[in-house]
Amino acid sequence: DNYFKIAVLPGDGIGPEIISESIKILDVIAEVFQYKFQFNYGLMGAEAIFKTGNPLPEETLKICKESDAVLFGAIGDPVFDNNPEAKVRPEQGLLRLRKELGLFANLRPLKTYASLIEKSPLKREIIEGADIQIFRELVSGIYFGEKFTDPEGEYAYDVCKYSREDILPIAHMAFQEAQKRNKKLTLIDKANVLDTSRLWRKICQEIAQEYPDVQLDYMFVDNAAMQLILNPKQFDVILTENMFGDIISDEASVIGGSIGLLPSASIGEGNALFEPIHGSYPQAKGKGIANPIASILSVAMMLDHLNLKQAADKLRQSVEHAIENKYVTIDLNSKQYYSTSEVGSFIADHI
Amino acid sequence: DNYFKIAVLPGDGIGPEIISESIKILDVIAEVFQYKFQFNYGLMGAEAIFKTGNPLPEETLKICKESDAVLFGAIGDPVFDNNPEAKVRPEQGLLRLRKELGLFANLRPLKTYASLIEKSPLKREIIEGADIQIFRELVSGIYFGEKFTDPEGEYAYDVCKYSREDILPIAHMAFQEAQKRNKKLTLIDKANVLDTSRLWRKICQEIAQEYPDVQLDYMFVDNAAMQLILNPKQFDVILTENMFGDIISDEASVIGGSIGLLPSASIGEGNALFEPIHGSYPQAKGKGIANPIASILSVAMMLDHLNLKQAADKLRQSVEHAIENKYVTIDLNSKQYYSTSEVGSFIADHI
Ligand SMILES: CC(C)[C@H](C(=O)O)[C@@H](O)C(=O)O
Ligand SMILES: CC(C)[C@H](C(=O)O)[C@@H](O)C(=O)O
Numbered sequence: 001d002n003y004f005k006i007a008v009l010p011g012d013g014i015g016p017e018i019i020s021e022s023i024k025i026l027d028v029i030a031e032v033f034q035y036k037f038q039f040n041y042g043l044m045g046a047e048a049i050f051k052t053g054n055p056l057p058e059e060t061l062k063i064c065k066e067s068d069a070v071l072f073g074a075i076g077d078p079v080f081d082n083n084p085e086a087k088v089r090p091e092q093g094l095l096r097l098r099k100e101l102g103l104f105a106n107l108r109p110l111k112t113y114a115s116l117i118e119k120s121p122l123k124r125e126i127i128e129g130a131d132i133q134i135f136r137e138l139v140s141g142i143y144f145g146e147k148f149t150d151p152e153g154e155y156a157y158d159v160c161k162y163s164r165e166d167i168l169p170i171a172h173m174a175f176q177e178a179q180k181r182n183k184k185l186t187l188i189d190k191a192n193v194l195d196t197s198r199l200w201r202k203i204c205q206e207i208a209q210e211y212p213d214v215q216l217d218y219m220f221v222d223n224a225a226m227q228l229i230l231n232p233k234q235f236d237v238i239l240t241e242n243m244f245g246d247i248i249s250d251e252a253s254v255i256g257g258s259i260g261l262l263p264s265a266s267i268g269e270g271n272a273l274f275e276p277i278h279g280s281y282p283q284a285k286g287k288g289i290a291n292p293i294a295s296i297l298s299v300a301m302m303l304d305h306l307n308l309k310q311a312a313d314k315l316r317q318s319v320e321h322a323i324e325n326k327y328v329t330i331d332l333n334s335k336q337y338y339s340t341s342e343v344g345s346f347i348a349d350h351i
Numbered sequence: 352d353n354y355f356k357i358a359v360l361p362g363d364g365i366g367p368e369i370i371s372e373s374i375k376i377l378d379v380i381a382e383v384f385q386y387k388f389q390f391n392y393g394l395m396g397a398e399a400i401f402k403t404g405n406p407l408p409e410e411t412l413k414i415c416k417e418s419d420a421v422l423f424g425a426i427g428d429p430v431f432d433n434n435p436e437a438k439v440r441p442e443q444g445l446l447r448l449r450k451e452l453g454l455f456a457n458l459r460p461l462k463t464y465a466s467l468i469e470k471s472p473l474k475r476e477i478i479e480g481a482d483i484q485i486f487r488e489l490v491s492g493i494y495f496g497e498k499f500t501d502p503e504g505e506y507a508y509d510v511c512k513y514s515r516e517d518i519l520p521i522a523h524m525a526f527q528e529a530q531k532r533n534k535k536l537t538l539i540d541k542a543n544v545l546d547t548s549r550l551w552r553k554i555c556q557e558i559a560q561e562y563p564d565v566q567l568d569y570m571f572v573d574n575a576a577m578q579l580i581l582n583p584k585q586f587d588v589i590l591t592e593n594m595f596g597d598i599i600s601d602e603a604s605v606i607g608g609s610i611g612l613l614p615s616a617s618i619g620e621g622n623a624l625f626e627p628i629h630g631s632y633p634q635a636k637g638k639g640i641a642n643p644i645a646s647i648l649s650v651a652m653m654l655d656h657l658n659l660k661q662a663a664d665k666l667r668q669s670v671e672h673a674i675e676n677k678y679v680t681i682d683l684n685s686k687q688y689y690s691t692s693e694v695g696s697f698i699a700d701h702i
Pocket of ligand 1 (some may be wrong): 075076094246545646
């Protein structure tokens, strides 16, 4: 049917500003396509700590579990970043949510917009035509392994652990996506040093036999960090573990010209969460300069996920229309620019 | 006095080819400046495994410990990379050598060469004038923490551990280097997620008070991977842990136009080792196409370390002379290029 429950977590920094543009868009889509979205708002991150002491209040978790999809803004606050001894941190809320919802795969599609190619720090011939889909494992590895700091502050450790069950589902997902695309899958790891990386390599080698049409390559993460910039067009689908994926996908955002454009989807067995890949950008908070497009394109990924393909396509067209007509925020055009909400409205009007 | 014992470990892939150019250079320097270098060759890496079963034979370790400096080529072989179940690996030799010699700081200087700026995938205005010194911790962290793979291959883990003593020496070194440069130090970490990163942040905050003229900044590694490409000129000295340093410094190599140009020094309490940052590049082995400059500039760093500043400067000038006169290998100029040994000889002749 046409009724969807959406959990909305604006979060910190510019989160609330970009999320309200996404809601503006969803309201228009509901009208045009005759859907009904019920928005249930929840607290998460620094905001939630300030108000409840808990970065992920139980109420928020409940709202998310009962929804068809979660729309999330951004997380993080310099108050916590600059205090290495804070016991409670905003990011714990997001990490726990990912774990509780079982969001094992973070998908980050990367492409270039013809009208923005000049914005990239990379040369046109390097990036033109690049089209990469990154699969980052999201609920295991060093993010979720045992952590310890001794009370005297003399030492600390973090454990990176992976099991076969952590790797298999996302590896199959990445192979299947490669089949739908250019049939090339690159596993990024550090198998010359890490036991966990060798486990990833072994498992991918094993299941590769089920996907004989896909070419499986391996690349060490240090080399990959270089190759992504030297020749991004060599990549089709990238598969990698949690920490490497965090680094590689932020790095890869430069290919498209702006991190302000990049959406992501986090997919689990039942639930799914949609968020921009950029952070909470606290310096910009409340100034109306944040680029809402990454969040709006996350909405498009959410519509895809809810099987509302027509609406998703229309929304993507409207975003491209705004970019082509240079109806963009200051990060994309410092000479002539519009506010966060002007850009949101322009896109909404075109739908 | 003027007599130096140099341990020479050519290693794998293109290692032997580039090392023989470095020796050619050192022979000329010995003659011109009236020094005497005694070269003691040792096996390490895949070559050592094939010949002795051990990636770092005791004999090699002994040679290194008794020398004034170690000159190393490259390590790694696809035979091992593609076999996740190999028990002995070439890289273990290099890692053990770093540990045994206590080489806690890996220094990677980055700068751009005017005549090569066009070679970079990045736009001229982004990189022109960039000048970064990276300090990577080299003998702790996830590289050296406990590792485990269960016999059934169902799970594996790697432990990232840091103690105060691991962090202090390299942190002081980086602050002191910042004092000599533009007085800006950026600690790259993931303190919003990792306990070890919070320990790094805390210790750097503490000792920052001893360096009041240095501005200490923090940057999350995901953001840093992006900022290095968006705006490399914002960095002066970078300090980071082992794994992040591996990724970040290879990534940063794109700034200079070619990884084939970048040397590194690994410094310990007594010993020091000098190597190019590039790998063993097995596809190029024996073809005479490898760029010897990264290794030759590592020799310059070695001469600095041995306090032979005059020779080091002369050598750097000769390298710049070769680059300016386009006397370079195919990676730097695919239209007109010279072989590995022609480039080495050209530089040697200029000294
Ligand atoms: C906020 C932080 C914990 C998070 C991560 O590292 O996963 C973010 O950088 C991301 O990539 O979604
Ligand atoms: C060969 C490998 C073990 C090594 C590392 O990861 O340290 C290399 O990439 C380097 O950076 O020197």
